[in-house]
Amino acid sequence: MSWTDRQRSMLRAMGLAVWTPSIGEAEPEPGPPQALASEAAPIDVPPRSVAASPTMERPPRAAPREVEVIDLAGADAGGVASMDWPTLRAAVSACRACALCESRTQTVFGVGHPQADLMVVGEAPGEQEDLKGEPFVGPAGQLLDAMLQAIGLSRREGPPEQQVYIANTLKCRPPRNRNPEPAELAKCEPFLRRQLALVQPKVILAMGRFAVQQLLGSDEAVGRLRGRIHTYEGVPLVVTYHPAYLLRQPSDKAKAWEDLCLAASLL
Incomplete structure (x- = not known):
């Protein structure tokens, strides 16, 4: 496969070693990127063979709803289930359902395309997310962006x-x-x-233990759940490590790259 300069730059940012043929050497057949590894110690991981999964038809998107008048501070689960995007965002911003509202700078709602094919679910906002009001910013967010860009995805463009x-x-x-x-x-x-x-994604990527617990209701470790396809209300779900964990344990970046390729293969 011939990589563009932009793709090579993104892969290097992820710690991914890019093979370059020497003069007279034949280039291998195109295939999925091999492995994501730490920059200090590149790891060569054999390509993963993913069994074909049944084709799943995406349900039609719901028609836009009219904004409803709701008591945002006291909205229960039943009320939330009928909200459109503007009302939901306002409800999150006004929420005082637990003591976290007392210490937050602002709520962290979400970012990206509201009808994206891939939805990434993380754990809890950190200090920089609390200040900016956006999930996955700072070093962990930069790593996530590099991972997504390596498979042609973005949180803001396209x-x-x-x-x-x-x-x-x-x-x-x-x-x-x-x-x-x-x-x-x-x-x-x-x-x-x-x-x-509201998003109705084709695939869900659950990053980290608490995202997995929330979506799958499982207390098993991420390492035991990753590497295979789960489902959330009929939607394929892939489990992987949180980017903050990968910054502490760069040797597991190769496994995270496998997970990312698995999710991409389902789109």
């Missing part, structure tokens, strides 16, 4: 099939970036479920 929609399980930052508590996840779950229902 049609639905070339964009992603990114949301977190929690919409407010836990103090000192502690782990989310079960009660906090439960209060935020209706918001995430409604985002998933």
Whole structure:
């Protein structure tokens, strides 16, 4: 495969070694990128063979709803389930369902195309997300952007099939970036479920333990759940490591690249 300068730059940003043929050497047949590894110690991972999955027809998108008049501060799960995008965003911004509202700078709603084919679900906002009001910013967000760009996706540019929609399980930052508590996840779950229902993605990428617990209801480790296709309400779901974890454990970037290729193969 011939890589453009832009693609090579993005792959290098991810720590992905790009094979370059020597003079007179035949270039191999095109295939999926081999492995994502740390820049300090590139890892060669054999290409993963993914079994063909049944073709799933995407349900028709719901017609836009008229904005409903709802008590945003006290909206229950039933009310959230009928909200359109503007009303949902306003409800998240006004939410005071748990104590996290007392310490947040602002809520972190989501970013990307509202009808994206791929939806990325993370865990909880950190300090920089709380300040900016957008999920996955800072070093972890830069790594995620590089991973997405390597397979031709973006959080801001292009049609639905070339964009992603990114949301977190929690919409407010836990103090000192502690782990989310079960009660906090439960209060935020209706918001995430409604985002998933409005986006109607073809594939979901769950990044990190709490995203997996929220979507699959499983306490198993990410390492035991990754590498295969799960489903969330009929939508294929792929489990992978959170980018913040990959920054601490760069040796697992190769596995995350496999997961990303698996999700891309389903689009």
